[in-house]
Amino acid sequence: MIDIDESDSDHSEIDVGENLNDLLTSNKPLINHKRQRTHINGSSKTFCETVADKDTQDIPTYLLPTNQQFEQMIQNVTHNTMTCSINIDELRHVAILIHHSMTSDLKRTLWTTFLKSGTGLLKTKQQQQQQQQESNGPKMWPSLLKSMIKSCSHIDHTEKDVTDEICLNIVQTQLRRLEYQYEYYQNELKEKIKPLSNYEITIAPILQTFIQQNLQSLQIAYEFAIEFIGYEYEDQRLAFQIKQQQKLNDHQIQFIENLCSHKYESEKSQQEVKLFQKYLEEKKLPASFNSIHIPLPSFIQTLDDSSVRQYLIHRHQQIIHRYKNDMITIYRNISQVYMCDAQKIFDDSMAKLWREQHSLPIDQQFHSVILNLIEQRLTNITDKVQSMYRYKLYPLCGKISSF
Incomplete structure (x- = not known):
């Protein structure tokens, strides 16, 4: 069979496998969301920023000052709402924080799915449709996670080397880090929008829509990765059930x-x-x-x-x-x-x-x-x-x- 885009391993059959490998090990975004290392103006480096994910100070390409798309959107809002006191640099900073908050939330969702799959708590779409009230299912760490662990290690690992203990420790550590990230971005955002009048009514909906549009491909990549993990888990759950039914x-x-x-x-x-x-x-x-x-x-x-x-x-x-x-x-x-x-x-x-x-x-x-x-x-x-x-x-x- 000819497959010109992917390798034969299941987790890479969807392109997101390799992309998420890069994202989750280096904290860089997926395709179409490459970032340039740039400092956010007006914020001094604090202990929280040091502990938080290293991409805290990164600005996505679509929010860089050199990209006119954001400024044009803000000018349209200013013209339509007759608001003349909007500072574009301040709003850009707000938008960057919203962007990081959204991407952190996407990462949390994926890593939570990793954890549920590895601890037997994942409820697949098929189980929900059939309204099955089962106890914990089989414990299975997704192939995407194992591949990521092996690829980011300096030592060659076999499948057996990536033990349940290693997977659990990495996933729990990453989830704690992402939880801290998310709270950090949310707190920074709350402080940043305090001086902005009519933010919730006028500005927030526009920024949210603009950022969601630019994060669409990223969100779809995560959704498909999570969906794929569900199918992978469902296959193992059914295989486990088959073996339990009859010798x-x-x-x-x-x-x-x-x-x-x-x-x-x-x-x-x-x-x-x-x-x-x-x-x-x-x-x-x-x-x-x-x-x-x-x-x-x-x-x-x-x-x-x-x-x-x-x-x-x-x-x-x-x-x-x-x-x-x-x-x-x-x-x-x-x-x-x-x-x-x-x-x-x-x-x-x-x-x-x-x-x-x-x-x-x-x-x-x-x-x-x-x-x-x-x-x-x-x-x-x-x-x-x-x-x-x-x-x-x-x-x-x-x-x-x-x-």
Whole structure:
């Protein structure tokens, strides 16, 4: 199967895996929210600022003084409300604090999800829909968290090295730090807005909307990461339940795992074909294609006739663009072949399951509860893969939608 954007590991199937790795280990934002190290004007460094996250003094790009977007928005508000005493620098400082407060809250939500998953307290969307009143579920630290821990360590870790104790300690420490951050930003914000008249009525709604719009892609990335953790946890919960229902031998356990793996590949291949087809329909190219560079032949640059030179440069660009479009078509066609193969493998596995069940004595067959749990697990895999590709589709369409 062709996957031009991600690696084969589950947590990186949605791009947010790698992005959150960077965010959570270096406290830098996700794509589209790169920051420049800049001091916030008018605030002296206090003990709280030293203890707080190192990005306290960072300003997001969209709020830098060099970015006219914020100033234009404030001028529009000033013009519409006839308020002439607004200090743009003061409001920029307020906006920066709101930004940090919102991002801290997003981080807290993610790390709380890590904690719930690792301590067996996570209630998945599927459980809530079925109104299941279960006690604590299986304890499972998300693959995204483990990958993050391994990547930020100077020592090579295997999966077994990242123990429950290590995960719990890191998550609890991070949550305490984020809680302190959030309170710090909130307190700073309260002090900053005290001198501003009509802040809650006139200014706050405008700033909130402006910042939320600029944080939209960041928020979506977190939402999809949390959603993915839910699907991952639900899969483990159902696998745990299957083993609890009936004593299964090693062959049966492995067969169910293989069936789920084949289902995943089948669903992924279907969504991959749809993704490539969407690129063709939108006449756009994957970001990874930007790395394809075919240098201009040197003789073209030395041509004396500028019109001929420009014509050949233009033709060179056209050929490269057509080449990339042809590659998308080839990827789509190859993916279609793989999709058919993956679907056949899954169908064969399902057929084998039923053949084996019918060949066994009734008392050795899977009872209805296990069959229902297997079906739930396969459905969860479908939902997980579709969620992954909705996120992949977001940069292409600028919105979240189903294929």
